[in-house]
Amino acid sequence: MKKSCKIAFVSNYINHHQIPFCDSMYRLLEGAFTFVQTERMEQERVQMGWHASRRPDYVRCWYEEPEACRRLVLDCDVALFGGTDDESYIEERLRAGKPVMRVSERLYKTGQWKAVSPRGLLKKYHDHTRYRKSPVWLLCAGAYVASDFRIIRAYPGKMYCWGYFPETRRYDLDTLFSGKGYGEEKIPYLLWAARMIDWKHPELAVETARTLRERGLRFHMDIIGDGELRPMAERLAGEYGLEGCVSFPGYQPPEEVRRYMEQADIFLFTSDRQEGWGAVANEAMNSGCALVADHMIGAVPYLVRHGENGLVYGDGRKEQLFGAAERLVRDRALCRELGEAAYRTIVEVWNAENAAGRLLELIGAVTGLDWARGAGPGGQSLTGYAPCGPAPVLRERFRRTEPGRYARER
Structure with a gap:
């Protein structure tokens, strides 16, 4: 890596599913990575064992030092944003036209028919569609995310496969x-x-x-x-x-x-x-x-x-x-x-280390920041999908149209 790329990941809270990915980013960026936590974890999740035994060194909490976190998010080279519905954390950065990679699950988990809501469409336009030509990209944390976002005409040609990357163990x-x-x-x-x-x-x-x-x-x-x-x-x-x-x-x-x-x-x-x-x-x-x-x-x-x-x-x-x-x-x-x-x-493919390396490669490709380089792509998935590959728009209907496949791209 020629130069350190400063990246901030803004999300509601750090948990055991996110730590392996964040650890990999921190290592690949030689410390130039920060996780900005916007809220305290709900007690139910704490009781379920989601709370980290210790706070990683790269975590900063907005509710403890709001001004420092605001500046950090505004001034970093690329901001990852996910896990919170409050747009205020990145609005200043979006207005300034600085690169943002959004991480999102589905918009319509209970049914795409909800897309007919005028109030809902107005909010989706405010949060997403108006940035279709801006330096904003979407990491789709789920295979049907791209289908939902296509309904609102957001991020055309700028949606990529993503997910969650809990600890990967290697066994004999x-x-x-x-x-x-x-x-x-x-x-x-x-x-x-x-x-x-x-x-x-x-x-x-x-x-x-x-x-x-x-x-x-x-x-x-x-x-x-x-x-x-x-x-x-x-x-x-x-x-x-x-x-x-x-x-x-x-x-x-x-x-x-x-x-x-x-x-x-x-x-x-x-x-x-x-x-x-x-x-x-x-x-x-x-x-x-x-x-x-x-x-x-x-x-x-x-x-x-x-x-x-x-x-x-x-x-x-x-x-x-x-x-x-x-x-x-x-x-x-x-x-x-x-x-x-x-x-x-x-x-070989769907793990935190590979995802972090592929993400830095993607960032370099879409932003033109040639120094934002990761560890390079890992192996090829059986499904054909891998972290940071182009996200397909999949049908929700269950159809086995060929051996092994059960969802078709639109």
């Missing part, structure tokens, strides 16, 4: 897979882990277990998490008589969830379209799990190629979910094959 695969399975007999082991709320659908994990047992299969499933739907899920498991094959360990801290993933053969990811990204997909794939996931989850089209590094089912199509789980329980060789490919997807 033979050792990792020798520890998978449940109990001394190593029967197939399925895992579900999330907050137990409506759009994450814990009931689908219970119904999957019921189906597997009715089809005469031996397995064990752990359903990890807590929340308003936990009593319902436990009651449903009792009504189905699943006490011998389904357990509810309750809330577990992130480090403990990773330990469960390392032992699991199959990870069920049953969220619907409201899951903007879903970092548990990265973590489960990194842990060698065969992922079974809803096609509307933001991470899934970017990370998963059906039948090659995971299995994908159509949103709301329970029989496809049950069939995918049954297929993997019956075929342990396929389960391992998908798990190994999932692992390579993360360690």
